[in-house]
Amino acid sequence: MTFLLVGVLFFSIxxxxxxxxxxxxxxxxFSAVVYGLTGKTPFHNQVSAPVFxxxxxxxLPRVVLAAATGMGLSVCGVIMQAIVKNPLADPYILGVxxxxxxxxxxxxxxxxxxxxxESFVGLVASGGAFMVSLGVLILSNCGGRPNSIKLLLSGxxxxxxxGAISSFIVYxxxxxxxxxxxxxxxxxxxxxxxxxNLIVTCTIVLLGVIFFWSQYRILNxxxxxxxxxxxxxxxxxxxxxxxxIVSALIVGFVVYAAGMIGFVGLIIxxxxxxxxxxxxxxxxxxxxxxxxxxxxxSDLLCRSILPRTELPIGIFISLIGAPCFIYLMxxxxxxxxxxxxx
Amino acid sequence: xxIEASGLTFQVGDKIILAKVNALLxxxxxxxxxxxxxxxxxxxLKCIYRVIKPTMGAVYLDGKDIAGMPYKETAKRMAVVAQxxxxxxxxxxxxxxxxxxxxxxxxxxxxxxxxxxxAAESLRSVGMEDFADRHFLTxxxxxxxxxxxxxxxxxxxxxxxxxxxxxxLDIKYQLQIMDIVKSLNLPxxxxxxxxxxxxxxxxxxxxxxxxxxVACGKPSExxxxxxxxxxxxxxxxxxxxxxxxxxxxxxxxxxxKL
Numbered sequence: 001m002t003f004l005l006v007g008v009l010f011f012s013i014x015x016x017x018x019x020x021x022x023x024x025x026x027x028x029x030f031s032a033v034v035y036g037l038t039g040k041t042p043f044h045n046q047v048s049a050p051v052f053x054x055x056x057x058x059x060l061p062r063v064v065l066a067a068a069t070g071m072g073l074s075v076c077g078v079i080m081q082a083i084v085k086n087p088l089a090d091p092y093i094l095g096v097x098x099x100x101x102x103x104x105x106x107x108x109x110x111x112x113x114x115x116x117x118e119s120f121v122g123l124v125a126s127g128g129a130f131m132v133s134l135g136v137l138i139l140s141n142c143g144g145r146p147n148s149i150k151l152l153l154s155g156x157x158x159x160x161x162x163g164a165i166s167s168f169i170v171y172x173x174x175x176x177x178x179x180x181x182x183x184x185x186x187x188x189x190x191x192x193x194x195x196x197n198l199i200v201t202c203t204i205v206l207l208g209v210i211f212f213w214s215q216y217r218i219l220n221x222x223x224x225x226x227x228x229x230x231x232x233x234x235x236x237x238x239x240x241x242x243x244x245i246v247s248a249l250i251v252g253f254v255v256y257a258a259g260m261i262g263f264v265g266l267i268i269x270x271x272x273x274x275x276x277x278x279x280x281x282x283x284x285x286x287x288x289x290x291x292x293x294x295x296x297x298s299d300l301l302c303r304s305i306l307p308r309t310e311l312p313i314g315i316f317i318s319l320i321g322a323p324c325f326i327y328l329m330x331x332x333x334x335x336x337x338x339x340x341x342x
Numbered sequence: 343x344x345i346e347a348s349g350l351t352f353q354v355g356d357k358i359i360l361a362k363v364n365a366l367l368x369x370x371x372x373x374x375x376x377x378x379x380x381x382x383x384x385x386x387l388k389c390i391y392r393v394i395k396p397t398m399g400a401v402y403l404d405g406k407d408i409a410g411m412p413y414k415e416t417a418k419r420m421a422v423v424a425q426x427x428x429x430x431x432x433x434x435x436x437x438x439x440x441x442x443x444x445x446x447x448x449x450x451x452x453x454x455x456x457x458x459x460x461a462a463e464s465l466r467s468v469g470m471e472d473f474a475d476r477h478f479l480t481x482x483x484x485x486x487x488x489x490x491x492x493x494x495x496x497x498x499x500x501x502x503x504x505x506x507x508x509x510x511l512d513i514k515y516q517l518q519i520m521d522i523v524k525s526l527n528l529p530x531x532x533x534x535x536x537x538x539x540x541x542x543x544x545x546x547x548x549x550x551x552x553x554x555x556v557a558c559g560k561p562s563e564x565x566x567x568x569x570x571x572x573x574x575x576x577x578x579x580x581x582x583x584x585x586x587x588x589x590x591x592x593x594x595x596x597x598x599k600l
Binding site for chain 2: 085086087214217220221223224225226227228230231232233234235273277278279
């Protein structure tokens with residue numbers, strides 16, 4: 001099953017790279033990719049320089065970024081759902097993405113953290129994401145046991161605060177160009193993908209996915225709660241914080257690279273759970289791959305749905321994601337046996 | 343296998359929930375904890391299975407203080423069946439039972455054929471072998487509790503701790519769970535609120551009130567009408583059934599008027 005999904009992802013990436021203003025045959029696309037990766041020409045199929053540039057320099061980074069983003073967001077969704085023991089959690093809803101975008105805004109507009117090196121924007125965004133996830137966890141623990149309502153409300157509140165501060169920074173920075181950049185970027189887009197930035201993001205996402213996959217046993221225990229976990233030999237406290245840091249790192253870099261894209265972390269794990277069950281040993285890799293495939297195709301749709309222009313992916317995903325979210329909330333109270341109120 | 347609680351005290355603020363409780367769980371015995379609501383039964387058990395840390399006193403496993411042991415170590419030696427097993431996510435029955443193997447696993451170790459066999463065997467012994475592929479949340483309360491018991495058995499521990507394991511179950515399932523547990527021949531420590539269950543299944547009872555042990559001994563020795571009136575503030579008479587088992591018949595208020 002995992003191999004099948006890897007195959008589907010590979011095919012999706014290739015296919016998505018053939019589409020665009022100029023249609024390029026799959027064989028040429030494949031040759032260009034192989035040439036870009038290895039410097040060799042397969043099947044003596046020499047592609048022309050412009051075709052190579054279009055595929056390798058323009059389209060492929062974009063498609064790969066879409067895949068990495070989908071992978072990162074769905075896996076972080078799975079992790080956050082395990083941390084808060086609630087299937088309604090995801091980086092966007094819990095305000096973690098807003099924290100990341102505040103961090104990135106501050107870094108871009110005010111140059112905060114410029115001393116952290118080349119990928120400082122991603123790091124500051126991760127810092128913002130981490131602060132918000134910690135804040136949500138603390139807030140929802142105030143006054144008794146955390147429940148889904150408290151979590152969603154704390155997420156919403158912190159998200160609003162982060163949004164306000166971001167707007168404040170943008171408004172008073174008095175920088176028209178910066179303002180435009182931020183606005184477009186908040187809508188979510190893969191258009192500015194470049195290999196240089198992509199390598200860091202992809203590495204972090206891939207390492208994160210592998211790390212979390214190796215933690216499947218503890219993630220399963222998390223869903224049973226702290227008490228049961230202790231009687232099964234694991235104290236979850238430390239792990240929760242570690243997972244929060246790693247997922248904040250992933251969300252930070254993904255938001256920095258692709259902007260705000262919501263609901264992926266909510267819908268993908270949910271759909272995968274319906275098909276493959278709750279066991280994280282399967283749920284985690286399947287969600288990662290399904291999320292990647294989903295965003296590759298969504299991005300392709302965004303590029304081709306309107307003539308001569310493209311729809312920002314964040315807008316598109318929110319348009320289909322929000323109704324799904326409402327559907328899940330309604331379904332929760334209507335039985336289904338999958339999720340109950342605490 | 344011997345569990346010894348020595349001077350266990352638990353305090354929240356000024357409120358004393360457990361006061362210097364001593365108790366001993368030995369080989370091959372079914373030990374019951376009885377007492378009215380709020381008497382500290384659950385708190386006592388939680389101190390033993392390490393979900394809460396006692397304010398004072400200690401729990402010794404074969405003479406070793408459990409406070410210094412890794413959680414994995416205690417999970418390999420005692421399994422817990424608690425009263426609320428409510429999950430927000432729907433696992434398959436087999437997934438849940440297999441989690442009983444986790445104390446025996448290192449970080450990256452995968453489940454082996456042997457683990458599956460142990461899990462299947464545990465499901466068989468609670469009569470749930472046909473439910474392995476079912477979703478946990480679609481099961482009835484009695485079935486869910488048997489699955490949790492199977493998970494405890496999968497831990498392959500030397501003893502089992504139970505906190506009101508038959509709460510909210512139909513009488514058929516109450517008897518079923520207790521019979522299964524009794525047939526295991528493992529040392530069992532169980533908090534029970536149904537006194538008829540306690541006297542018929544336990545070899546030894548500890549009675550708690552306001553966090554203190556007020557009596558301990560064999561059920562036939564300590565359970566008397568005067569004792570029940572004193573501890574639970576109910577009037578009851580003690581009868582004997584056909585097989586010689588004790589039956590506690592409570593006096594309902596409206597009968598007393600006659």
